[in-house]
Amino acid sequence: MTNTPLPLPRISCVILCHNYGRYLDRAITSCLEQEPGNYTLHEILVIDDGSTDDTPEICRRHQEYVRVVRRPRRGFAQTLTDAVLLAEGDWIAPLDADDWFHPAKLRTCSNAITPDRLLIDHWETVVGTDGHPLLPEPHPGGNTSTLLVRRDAARTLLPVTNEIHFHALRDAGHGHTLPEPLVNYRLHPASMTDRTLNGSSQHYRADVCTDLAHRLITLTAAPPTWATAAALRRIARHYRARSAGHRVEAHLQQCRRLLALRPLTAMLYHSLRGRAPVTAWLRTLASFARNRPLAPHPPPPSTVPTPTIPPSLRQSGV
Numbered sequence: 562m563t564n565t566p567l568p569l570p571r572i573s574c575v576i577l578c579h580n581y582g583r584y585l586d587r588a589i590t591s592c593l594e595q596e597p598g599n600y601t602l603h604e605i606l607v608i609d610d611g612s613t614d615d616t617p618e619i620c621r622r623h624q625e626y627v628r629v630v631r632r633p634r635r636g637f638a639q640t641l642t643d644a645v646l647l648a649e650g651d652w653i654a655p656l657d658a659d660d661w662f663h664p665a666k667l668r669t670c671s672n673a674i675t676p677d678r679l680l681i682d683h684w685e686t687v688v689g690t691d692g693h694p695l696l697p698e699p700h701p702g703g704n705t706s707t708l709l710v711r712r713d714a715a716r717t718l719l720p721v722t723n724e725i726h727f728h729a730l731r732d733a734g735h736g737h738t739l740p741e742p743l744v745n746y747r748l749h750p751a752s753m754t755d756r757t758l759n760g761s762s763q764h765y766r767a768d769v770c771t772d773l774a775h776r777l778i779t780l781t782a783a784p785p786t787w788a789t790a791a792a793l794r795r796i797a798r799h800y801r802a803r804s805a806g807h808r809v810e811a812h813l814q815q816c817r818r819l820l821a822l823r824p825l826t827a828m829l830y831h832s833l834r835g836r837a838p839v840t841a842w843l844r845t846l847a848s849f850a851r852n853r854p855l856a857p858h859p860p861p862p863s864t865v866p867t868p869t870i871p872p873s874l875r876q877s878g879v
């Protein structure tokens with residue numbers, strides 16, 4: 562009796578776009594030029610979130626290969642939620658339209674798929690507006706464009722406000738990280754996360770972590786297959802601690818040191834209740850003692866560890 566081979570995982574590349582027409586062609590092309598592997602590219606979906614630039618024209622150039630959903634402006638959170646709702650593949654590879662995939666992205670990620678994994682993430686090459694690298698070495702990922710997430714698991718977390726919501730799958734023991742730079746992550750003045758005002762990015766991340774903690778507690782009433790109620794409560798405490806840590810950093814960046822005391826205490830409380838190491842709290846405490854915030858994302862090149870990069874990726878010039 563012969564074993565029937567398992568069907569190849571179907572992957573949906575979903576591009577999130579708002580007024581990124583100048584970058585969109587490269588994003589779409591990077592999906593079309595993926596190397597073959599143990600997967601099926603089920604679709605390339607572009608969600609045009611109320612763009613007023615040449616995004617529709619760029620989409621028309623690729624209409625033979627791309628499914629496009631256009632609608633009035635709803636913001637990043639709803640666009641990311643819709644990416645999960647509208648995708649038809651077994652796995653979703655979200656891509657911010659100002660970024661672009663390495664040709665080995667889907668092949669490499671699909672090789673890491675196992676029955677118990679629901680989230681696969683990888684490293685990134687941080688580039689500037691012109692597409693040239695800003696850091697001499699690859700940087701740890703976790704951003705929208707560095708993820709491959711199982712669609713059915715992602716749907717249990719909806720609605721989401723940020724890709725950080727999907728990290729809960731990894732925290733529940735169903736994730737895997739590849740130390741390979743499989744996406745070019747672009748930093749520029751029009752990036753979604755505001756880095757121009759001190760503390761703005763940290764306040765935003767704090768709000769996202771609070772939203773995720775609330776969502777996880779809500780799920781304890783009817784836990785999904787990937788976590789028990791006890792695990793969901795533990796992970797929720799972890800994100801409450803992270804939220805408090807981001808809030809401390811925001812206040813320090815804004816020179817409001819006294820306001821950082823309350824979230825600093827909350828960070829320790831949630832860390833201890835979640836039975837998590839207090840290493841992160843100690844780092845935050847040290848920055849509070851020095852009255853100096855930790856380095857924002859991405860950190861300076863001197864603090865970025867170097868991953869093991871396969872020769873094929875080194876030769877490609879990523």
